[in-house]
Amino acid sequence: MTAPVLTVSGVGKAFRRYKREMHRILSLCGISMAPSEERWVLRDINFAVEPGQAVGIVGRNGAGKSTLLKLITGTMRQTTGTIAVNGRISAILELGMGFNMEFTGRQNAFQAAGMMGFNQSEIEGVIAEIEDFAELGDYFEQPIRxxxxxxxxxxxxxxxTAFRPEVLIVDEALSVGDAYFQYKCFDRIRSFRKQGTTLILVSHDKAALQSICDRAILLEAGKVAKDGSPEEVLDYYNALIAAKEGEEIETIAHPSGRVQTISGDRRARIESVALYDSNGTAVETVAVGKPVELRVTARAHADLEKLVLGFALKDRLGQTMFGTNTFFADQSIDDVTEGETFSFGFRFDANLGPGNYSVSLALSGGESHLVDNYEWRDLAMIFTVVNLGEPFDGKTYIPTTVDVVRGADKAIST
Ligand SMILES: Nc1ncnc2c1ncn2[C@@H]1O[C@H](COP(=O)(O)OP(=O)(O)OP(=O)(O)O)[C@@H](O)[C@H]1O
Structure with missing residues (x-):
């Protein structure tokens, strides 16, 4: 077994305020001084990261994600616990961190790479590549301010990223860049991953996390609330955001290893879900492009002002391929009585690429589950799409007709 590249054991961080600056300095020197205020933002964090893993750290604003990364990179010291890193870390943390505002881009590049432990000739060897990748033009010779x-x-x-690190840590920073630059960065990150770099990424971008990471850790109020596959953790996080006090979030581990999340106040519940083909037969496998119907039954467990059912089709990574609801279709149900039951049918063509897909269902009081989340059910069912027609690439099927005519001067008849 290979040794973890990062081990975080019993880590806690308290921000302390002292009545006087002198008290703070004395406490830094190891002389015990009682702080006037102490706030624990991380408590008892434990996890290990294996070489080559890509771990996404998610959580609400203020959950402690950036603080955790600063502790891992050593720019801040933990109050309790230990952090062991096995390999060279390279980090992109807060904007401007480590840059001298009066230095030019070139000077800052030399200084920052020097701080990372590279010598003058090593940096000279990559400076053209840094300049080229950053695409700053004349600004490379201007002060950062x-x-x-x-x-x-x-x-x-x-x-x-001028030198491939063993561990690359990226804190949200990329969201500041434009779409073109983000694409370039993720391309480089993917290529580093192929070469064995471990990645730790803080991001609010679900799609980026799901496409790059093979594991996610959810921080909630300074603690690890979930640690697992990105699909499981992001489903749970989604439920947590909508959950009101006292609401239970149920997680069910399936034999396949996938974990189903069910949340909501249960004032309405899904009773059944199935997919039918055009002959009215329940199916678990459908052919690309064929018409299907998703049938769902539900029951109200309370009187409700409004009831909306939504569904989302997700790929095996948990990325949403498509989703809609009865609100968008102008078919919300008003004035629901406790005990009433409902049947819903969503008819669509299975215009998806071959593979496994899951259905998430949501019963809510409106357009979004964030206000009245009655029941949210991830992995409500799983189905497979197979291709019986001509081959194609991608996760969506766009029926295409092709015309080819010999000779560039010939018109294609329409
Ligand atoms: N230097 C500091 N002094 C005092 N409190 C701090 C300091 N840095 C962070 N905090 C507090 O620690 C908590 C966690 O902050 P942190 O920036 O780690 O959260 P985060 O999960 O990264 O949030 P976001 O998603 O908003 O970036 C916050 O309540 C923040 O106010």
Whole structure:
């Protein structure tokens, strides 16, 4: 078994305020001084990361994600516990962190790479590549204080990834960059991953996490609330955001290893779900492009002002392929009585690429489950799409007709 590249054991972080600056200095020198205020933002964090893993850290604002990354990179010290890192870390943390605002991009690149432990000739060997990747043009020779936040992040990423690290840590920073630069960064991250770099990524971008990470850790109020596959953790996080006090979030581990999350106040519940083909037969396998109907039955367990059912089709990574609801279709049900039952039918063509898909269902009081979440059920059913027609690439099927005519001067008849 290989040794973990990162081990976080019993880590806690308290931010302390002292009545006087002298008390703070004395406490830093190891002399016990009682702080006037102490706030624990991380408590008893334990996890290990294996070489080559890509771990996404998710959680609400203020959950402690950035603080955790700062402890891992050593820019901040934990109050309790230990952090062991096995390999060279390169990090892109807060904007501007480690840059001298009066230095040019080039000077900052030399300084930052020097701080990372590289010598002058090593940096000279990659400076052209840094300049090229950052695409700052003349700004590379200008002081950083005239840079936009997007330009700063271009430089920070180019420097931090000029030498492939064993562990790459990225804190949300990429969201500042434009779409083109984000694409370039993720491309480089993917290529590092192929070469064995471990990735720790803080992001609010669900799609990025699901496409890059093979594991996710959810921090909630300074603690690890979930640690598992991105699909499981993000489903749970989604439920947590909508959950009101006292509401139970149920997780059911299936034999396949996938974990189903069910949340909501249960004022309405799903009773059945199945997929039918055009002959009215219940199916678990459908052919690309064929018409199907998703039938759902539900029961109200309370009087409700409004009832909406939504569904989402997700791929095996948990990325939503398509979703809609009865609210969008202008078919919300008003004035529901406790005990009433309902049948819903969503008819659509299975215009999906071959593979396994899951259905998430949500019963809510409106357009979004964030206000009245009666029941949210991930992995409500799983089905397989097979291709019986001509081959194609991708996760969606767009029926296409093709015309080819020999000779560029010939018109294609329509
Ligand atoms: N230097 C500091 N002094 C005092 N409190 C701090 C300091 N840095 C962070 N905190 C507090 O620690 C808590 C966790 O902050 P942190 O930035 O780690 O959260 P986060 O999960 O990264 O949030 P976000 O998603 O908003 O970036 C917050 O309540 C924040 O106010």
């Amino acid at each position: 005239v840079y936009s936040s997007g330009m700063q992040v271009r430089l920070a990423f180019a420097v931090a």
